[in-house]
Amino acid sequence: MLLFYYLSFGQNNHKLQGYIVDENNEALAGAIITLSPSLKSGITNSSGYYSIPSLQKGEYIVKVSFIGFDPIIDTINIISNTSYNAQLKVKTHSINEIVVTDNYAQERKKSEALNMEVVDASYLKQHLGGSLMNSLEKLAGVTTIAIGSGDSKPVIRGLGFNRVVVVENHLKHDAQQWGADHGLEIDQYAIDHIEVIKGPASLQYGSDAIGGVIDMGNKQLPLPKTFGGTIDLSGKTNNNLLANSINVFARGKVLYADVRGTYIDFADYKVPASHIDIYSYKATLHNNQMRNTAGYEKNLKATLGFVKDQFHSKLFISSVRSKKGFFANAHGLEPKNVDTQLHDKSNRDISYPYQSVSHVKVNSHNQFTWVNTKLEFDLGFQRNFRQEWSKYTSHGYMPPVAPAELDFDPNLERQFEKYVYAANVKLSHNINDKLNIKLGTNNQFQDNRIDGRGFIIPAYKQYQLGGFIIGKYQLDNTRQLLAGFRFDNGHIKSDAYYDWFSSPVNGPDGISQQYLQRAGELDRNFSNISWSVGYVHSTEKLTMKANIGKSFRIPIAKELAAHGVNYHRFSYEIGKSTLSPEISYQLDLGIAYQNHKLSIEVTPFVNYFSNYIYLNPTSEFDRLYGNGNQIFTYTESEVFRFGAELNASYQLSPNIDLGVIGEYVYSEQLTGTKKGFTLPFSPPASAIIQLKYHKDKIGSVLKPYASVESKLTAAQNRVVPPEEPTKASQVINMTFGGEFKLKQQSINLAFQVTNLFNTKYFNHTSFYRLINVPEPGRNFILHVTIPFTGRLN
């Protein structure tokens, strides 16, 4: 990195200028230079030159950034006209970063009033979990609702499902978020950058972001006239998982392409138990294997890019396909005996019941960057196609044997098909060197279709439109004020649904056979105004934040119109068509202190929902449609929540760090039939204590590291029916790895042992907790990354 600046004589009205180049000293066009505390910024032209005029004397923090490169953050003193040149290094292979939060992450955190976590590719590779969300579980305030070994949904401070927005490459990921039985349809190998916003972020992200946002994507942009790629290989012993992901990219001058293919195959996962007690029914396990939980995933992704001067356009095309088995003893209407000969023959085959998912996504992200203005627009399309298959089982008054002439396969339990069309525009403009304004709109149309023998939600169409304005005002060198306002309108129209079989109904003329209606036609319109005001005070060592805001969420089709059996927990779920949009008010605080040895961050929050929508167990049973299952109805109640996260690390010696991450959430329902109770799936308090050794080099190994951590989870005794209290647990995990050189080729190894002592413990927020399935046993995980690059002529 070459950094130098020289002085020349001038007035009080000074200019900062210079050149930005890459590692080969070639000019970088479109690199952005920002100065704080002012909001002034510059952008390089095609020869890499920039200039920022009219600057006052003083000390500034300068940040040079360009997509795909590691940003440079530096301090400069402007007394007169000043030159500042910088050389940026490409980000592609910086896979071995030990620290999770680099300068970029620190800067990013200081620029938002809500609390957030920033994660890069190296963190993901070192903490590779069963799914993308598993890999994030260690972050303070992030938990997951998991089912099986490879599927989980994000939960931020106890809120999950449709209360967390997941964004992949600028497009909101839309699938069947309401279901706990499947994961995110995102290739975890294709993600190199993740930001987690902890707290209500409806303002920028719309309706569902009431609990938080997980914004992820690919930041990497190859250098002009280069090609390269990576080969990723992973293996896990617990479920005999083998995964490989191959990425190849190339860039001419203005055009580039990046292609990735991933294949993952895994067997039944193992738990440290010989049998599972499913509601007093004992299911014996063969070789500790969770019967029929094997699966595979096949992903393809291509990015085509165009970058010239101020314009950058990317087209993302991806397909994620998977087939995964459900635990065979606990799917359907009741705990079940299964044909153990068939199921235990092989731990890699997938028999009934299973699900298959296909998610196709196409989106175009376009960005114009001028000195004080940035314009972005996105067009996106998604199709999610999900099927649940199980052997035909009659329930209610379904015929005992499937009739021959059905217009669906009798073994198709349920099918959901979703088409999503989205268009977003965002404009960011610096009005002067103190005030920045961001304006944007989000539009989305959804068409949802259903099929199969079972019913849970009707087919529906949904339209959502939102517009927002956010202002950021720099009060002085250290203080920033943020405020925003948003208007949303949502329209949902669902179809009526009638059973395909008849049921006997008692009427005035005796018993008659009728095709029962389970869902009536529904047409609802929702509008809402949300707002947020925040304040950030940050000095070099201390950052303090406060934010207060109102967020909202439009009820989803399941909450409004569900009427069917939940085959995963033997319940009958009924929606309520009159639900109003969920409203939440939240106060967030954050305090972070950092010196060269210690960093500590505490982020408390207080939250009030005027109407939290949740599935409430009743004392009633369903007779006609299901199988005499207990009825759960969607209900609204006032909810009060508070909690905090703690994230601290202390340098015991230059090579040894001690880290502590803790989180706690308290929830209480203030009204309704469950007054005094908590919310479903409330995460218990937990803490991770980690000791990490790292060095720049040992022998020929670059950036070697080794860590041991203890994850402590408190008991969860505050539960809602049908949950059971969960005991406290302690699990030990280990990691080590580094970058090895084989002649010129570097090879990155990341090795993990999770649940070192094969401890039998339960995770309160696992969906399988309801049927007493313990967490996976000991697992050795090896991840190998082999990068390669070259120059094109």
Place this chain on the structure above:
Amino acid sequence: MISKMKPEMVKYIIVLAVSLFVFSACSSDDSVDDIKPTIDINFEEAFPKNCATIYFGESFDLKMLFSDNVELGSFSIDIHNNFDHHSHSTEIDECNLGVVKTPVNPFVFINDYAIPQGSKSYETNLSIMIPATDGNDSYDEGDYHFYIRLTDKEGWSTQKGLSIKMKRR
């Protein structure tokens, strides 16, 4: 200064972590009902018990004892065929199941019943008539599964699954 702070800082971190724990571990709430209702069939006159036989064209008396710490909700009964041996009993004794067969006209019974409001304990006094035919054809004899679900007012539930034989006399 940093080196002087070192032990205090470590202590501070540990104290914070520990207090976080103690706080949450102690905060179990006593004001809500968190106890499930119970189904008792361990008395002489209880019916049906595991492996019992119920006859088509006759009625039988359901005799079970339900109890809850606060207030009982309701209960449901579901009888369905177990010709494919998909079901099991939640009782320890296993019954001898007949051969696996395809249902022709299997008997299905699904019903739910109220429990008088305010009951903490309730002994069922219910006579259930099992028809011999669906009006035309007679029902299949064989292995059936008798499933009882009981709730309390808060929505806590308990299930009991029994293996029974259904026969014609």
